[in-house]
Amino acid sequence: MTLDSTPPTRVLGEGARTPAKRLGVVVVHDLVAAIVTGEVAPGDLLPTESELSNLFGVSRTVIRESIKRIEEKGMVRVVQGRGTEVTAQRSWNILDHVVLSTLIENDATLGVLDEVAVLRAELESVMARDAAERRTESAVEDLHAAMARMHAAMEDPTRFGDEDIAFHEVVMKMSGHIIARGIAQRLVDEARENSARFRIATPEAHRLTVEEHQQILDAIVAGDEHAAATAMRTHIAASWERRRTARSDEV
Structure with missing residues (x-):
């Protein structure tokens, strides 16, 4: 499943808007939640920066920085000419606070x-x-x-x-x-x-x-x-x- 051609789903972009200094935290949390719940499965592509910007109502800079943080957690990788791909669970940093706490809250x-x-x-x-x-x-x-x-x-x-x-x-x-x-x-x-x-x-x-x-x-x-x-x-x-x-x- 590739979300770049689908409408917003349950986790992505859900909820009221948050103060600017917290926007990146919200984006990271919601994207991690989308991944750990299987809303975006391994091998799927995340929506483009532009689409995510519209989904969350934030700048592309915030989206870019958030994707980088998720990449550091081992949950996505940038594939040249294809986009940002969700990785298999074995690549995730399970002990990362956001990853582990999001797994717990969705279990x-x-x-x-x-x-x-x-x-x-x-x-x-x-x-x-x-x-x-x-x-x-x-x-x-x-x-x-x-x-x-x-x-x-x-x-x-x-x-x-x-x-x-x-x-x-x-x-x-x-x-x-x-x-x-x-x-x-x-x-x-x-x-x-x-x-x-x-x-x-x-x-x-x-x-x-x-x-x-x-x-x-x-x-x-x-x-x-x-x-x-x-x-x-x-x-x-x-x-x-x-x-x-x-x-x-x-x-």
């Missing part, structure tokens, strides 16, 4: 967040295992301090969330991993940004989270690599299941 089944939880659990379980192996006295003190801050923040949902993440970051740092840590932190950021959709900031949820973190801490301090990995994987899976269930109950 009614929560399947993308399911994948995020699974991948994060696998990465962080490996890092918890290696944190147990490589623990030092200083690092263990940092982990205990992070745990204490979580306890102190039990009544404050926002602060509790911050301290929860801080605990995980201590474990990641202890592991010595660089690439896994970077990917996991990116997934944590995305999951947290979407957590507002899952309202489980309750005393019971906090209690369970603290208990699960304590199991992770105890295993790391004991140097039990298998237990540390299992506790981390179990915690992340259980935490996501609580959120998923809460979301399902609301729908």
Whole structure:
């Protein structure tokens, strides 16, 4: 399907006009949404600069800059003499904030967040295992301090969330991993940004989270690599299941 000969569709050009400084952001988001939803499929051409300019009501300069940003995400490529072609999904930078967040917002089944939880659990379980192996006295003190801050923040949902993440970051740092840590932190950021959709900031949820973190801490301090990995994987899976269930109950 080539949109350069079709009328505006559900995503492209939809909605009220936005202040000038935000126009490029809107264009990028809507074009990414058109691609991730399959409105424009791999191999299809995007409309021409002129047509997109008319669709969005913006200058061709804004369109040109927006296309460049989408190209940097690996979602399109400029084919000489043909136009701007949508690439196959394997070429996309899935961890890019706009790409991942748009995938999530267009996924009614929560399947993308399911994948995020699974991948994060696998990465962080490996890092918890290696944190147990490589623990030092200083690092263990940092982990205990992070745990204490979580306890102190039990009544404050926002602060509790911050301290929860801080605990995980201590474990990641202890592991010595660089690439896994970077990917996991990116997934944590995305999951947290979407957590507002899952309202489980309750005393019971906090209690369970603290208990699960304590199991992770105890295993790391004991140097039990298998237990540390299992506790981390179990915690992340259980935490996501609580959120998923809460979301399902609301729908």
